[in-house]
Amino acid sequence: MNESYDYIVVGAGSAGSVLARRLSDDPAVRVCLIEAGGSDASPRVQVPAGTITLYKSRRFSWNYESAPQTRLNGRRLHCPRGKALGGSASMNSMIYIRGFASDYERWAAAGCAGWGWQDVLPYFRRSEGNRLGQDPALHGQDGPLWVDRPRDPNPVSRWFVEAGRRLGLPVNTDFNGPSALGVGVYDLTQRDGQRLSSYRAFVAPVRDRANLTVLTDVEVDQLWMDGTTVKGVQLQAPEGGAARRLQAQREVILCAGAIGSPHLLLRSGIGPRAQLEAAGVPVRVDLPGVGQNLQDHLDGLVTVRSRSPLTLGFSLGSAWQVLSAPLRYLFNRKGWLSTNYVEAGGFARTPLSDGEPDVQFHFVPGYRSHRGRLFEWGHGYAIHTCVLRPRSRGELRLDAQGRLALDYNFLSDPQDARVLIEGMRLARKILADPVFDGIRGPEMLPGPQVQSDEDFLANVRAHAATVFHPAGTCKMGVDPMAVVAPDLRVHGVRGLRVADASIMPVLVSGNTNAPCIMIGEKAADLIHAAWGRAATA
Numbered sequence: 032m033n034e035s036y037d038y039i040v041v042g043a044g045s046a047g048s049v050l051a052r053r054l055s056d057d058p059a060v061r062v063c064l065i066e067a068g069g070s071d072a073s074p075r076v077q078v079p080a081g082t083i084t085l086y087k088s089r090r091f092s093w094n095y096e097s098a099p100q101t102r103l104n105g106r107r108l109h110c111p112r113g114k115a116l117g118g119s120a121s122m123n124s125m126i127y128i129r130g131f132a133s134d135y136e137r138w139a140a141a142g143c144a145g146w147g148w149q150d151v152l153p154y155f156r157r158s159e160g161n162r163l164g165q166d167p168a169l170h171g172q173d174g175p176l177w178v179d180r181p182r183d184p185n186p187v188s189r190w191f192v193e194a195g196r197r198l199g200l201p202v203n204t205d206f207n208g209p210s211a212l213g214v215g216v217y218d219l220t221q222r223d224g225q226r227l228s229s230y231r232a233f234v235a236p237v238r239d240r241a242n243l244t245v246l247t248d249v250e251v252d253q254l255w256m257d258g259t260t261v262k263g264v265q266l267q268a269p270e271g272g273a274a275r276r277l278q279a280q281r282e283v284i285l286c287a288g289a290i291g292s293p294h295l296l297l298r299s300g301i302g303p304r305a306q307l308e309a310a311g312v313p314v315r316v317d318l319p320g321v322g323q324n325l326q327d328h329l330d331g332l333v334t335v336r337s338r339s340p341l342t343l344g345f346s347l348g349s350a351w352q353v354l355s356a357p358l359r360y361l362f363n364r365k366g367w368l369s370t371n372y373v374e375a376g377g378f379a380r381t382p383l384s385d386g387e388p389d390v391q392f393h394f395v396p397g398y399r400s401h402r403g404r405l406f407e408w409g410h411g412y413a414i415h416t417c418v419l420r421p422r423s424r425g426e427l428r429l430d431a432q433g434r435l436a437l438d439y440n441f442l443s444d445p446q447d448a449r450v451l452i453e454g455m456r457l458a459r460k461i462l463a464d465p466v467f468d469g470i471r472g473p474e475m476l477p478g479p480q481v482q483s484d485e486d487f488l489a490n491v492r493a494h495a496a497t498v499f500h501p502a503g504t505c506k507m508g509v510d511p512m513a514v515v516a517p518d519l520r521v522h523g524v525r526g527l528r529v530a531d532a533s534i535m536p537v538l539v540s541g542n543t544n545a546p547c548i549m550i551g552e553k554a555a556d557l558i559h560a561a562w563g564r565a566a567t568a
């Protein structure tokens with residue numbers, strides 16, 4: 032016999048966790064939240080510094096790899112995505128940024144009625160439990176998602192802020208305030224110095240609700256459909272076993288992320304007809320936009336070596352800091368283990384800007400980058416600079432063998448390279464400030480020999496990567512390439528919505544966790560409104 036629920040939410044990540052919580056606030060409905068990954072109860076997830084052990088973890092990450100990037104010297108880029116309760120917010124850097132008001136105005140102008148800034152602001156506020164005394168007109172005080180500052184920021188992170196100020200950038204104490212321009216210490220989704228994913232904030236406190244079932248280590252294989260109506264989901268069959276089906280009396284909502292959701296649609300026969308036919312997947316709904324419109328923030332590095340054990344890193348000089356870190360963290364949540372690495376950063380305008388900041392900085396008080404490396408020997412500091420509103424568009428598709436192919440198509444629009452190069456020049460100027468003189472070693476990337484546009488472009492091709500914000504692959508809208516309508520219902524399909532990073536028609540100007548949480552909040556209200564329940568407070 033099939034198990035039956037009112038709502039099935041696929042994916043317990045940033046958006047899915049919020050949605051499952053809000054839907055199950057109504058005791059009259061039964062909600063099933065399905066997560067392919069397992070528990071998040073590991074110090075690697077809960078202790079902020081554990082984040083560097085997760086990107087390439089086989090247990091916690093899906094570890095996708097892109098197709099060779101033609102304009103990045105044919106390199107394949109690593110694309111980590113969280114695979115555990117909490118999803119990508121169980122491995123992310125915890126920075127709390129909403130994007131610009133103008134991003135959401137662009138969504139509304141592109142046909143997404145109800146998604147302008149004033150429409151989405153209440154949802155940002157509803158989710159947030161701001162610990163910083165920031166403007167209550169913009170910030171929620173009582174929501175489950177704590178927003179706090181790093182417990183023990185590295186002194187060199189503060190030097191970055193000072194260097195940015197001396198370059199003429201304002202010091203910004205609220206990047207989610209009226210203007211994001213400037214440099215500062217980032218606000219984080221942490222509670223008492225521990226990571227706070229939306230699973231931890233929204234679902235964990237109500238997990239014993241009788242009307243909420245949370246399944247872990249269970250992967251949805253495809254949608255269970257009758258014609259163009261979704262009846263439920265089919266789970267991946269255990270080896271040698273039969274596939275299990277779960278029925279949704281009302282709706283299935285895909286919250287499997289910007290890679291997982293379109294992949295699931297394609298596997299279920301919802302996508303571009305020619306692609307599905309070539310991959311041997313029976314076509315249920317010809318929906319040409321599925322997997323298209325892939326966007327991400329391309330990122331260039333300026334990095335400087337140092338001998339100073341003030342910065343994070345392993346050396347004889349830092350041995351005491353490293354060895355004492357577990358005790359310091361245990362007793363007062365301070366010290367080396369409390370860092371999220373990307374403690375400071377900001378938003379700046381390059382000479383190519385249209386008036387709004389067009390690049391974002393992520394400052395790391397450690398050598399080179401934390402990306403995927405468990406141990407970095409030695410010390411240093413670095414600025415990651417990313418293009419905030421990339422013009423390049425990639426795609427995610429099934430190849431002829433039915434395998435997932437992920438092509439960012441980075442730098443297909445040459446303007447992205449121009450903006451990135453100007454941003455990296457700004458980053459280099461910040462790091463050249465005398466405030467760093469006492470600890471400065473040689474610039475490693477892009478390296479002092481890199482000066483002209485051509486030099487920079489060659490460096491970008493050789494080293495640029497992403498800051499892990501894929502979005503847009505089930506875009507919301509009303510044009511022929513839109514996958515979901517502004518109420519998040521999938522065009523041409525009954526009983527199915529998508530609510531996660533994939534629905535962004537245009538990538539927001541900043542980190543994507545808070546926007547996904549907002550999407551989960553708004554999805555809950557859209558669903559409650561459709562089925563006749565008033566909005567939750």
Ligand SMILES: Cc1cc2nc3c(=O)[nH]c(=O)nc-3n(C[C@H](O)[C@H](O)[C@H](O)COP(=O)(O)OP(=O)(O)OC[C@H]3O[C@@H](n4cnc5c(N)ncnc54)[C@H](O)[C@@H]3O)c2cc1C
Pocket residue numbers: 041042043044045046047065066067068086111112113114115116117118119120122123124125126127128249250251252286287288289291292295498499500501530531532533542543544545547
């Ligand atoms: C390394 C890293 C650092 C980042 N740093 C930041 C940061 O500091 N600040 C910030 O704002 N953003 C950051 N991000 C981005 C941000 O975390 C994500 O954009 C956001 O969490 C995406 O939310 P989502 O709901 O779309 O998907 P996810 O949170 O990825 O959730 C999708 C969930 O669906 C599950 N799933 C997928 N397929 C299936 C299936 N078939 N069956 C069942 N379950 C399935 C997955 O396992 C996952 O748990 C970072 C991301 C990464 C990877």
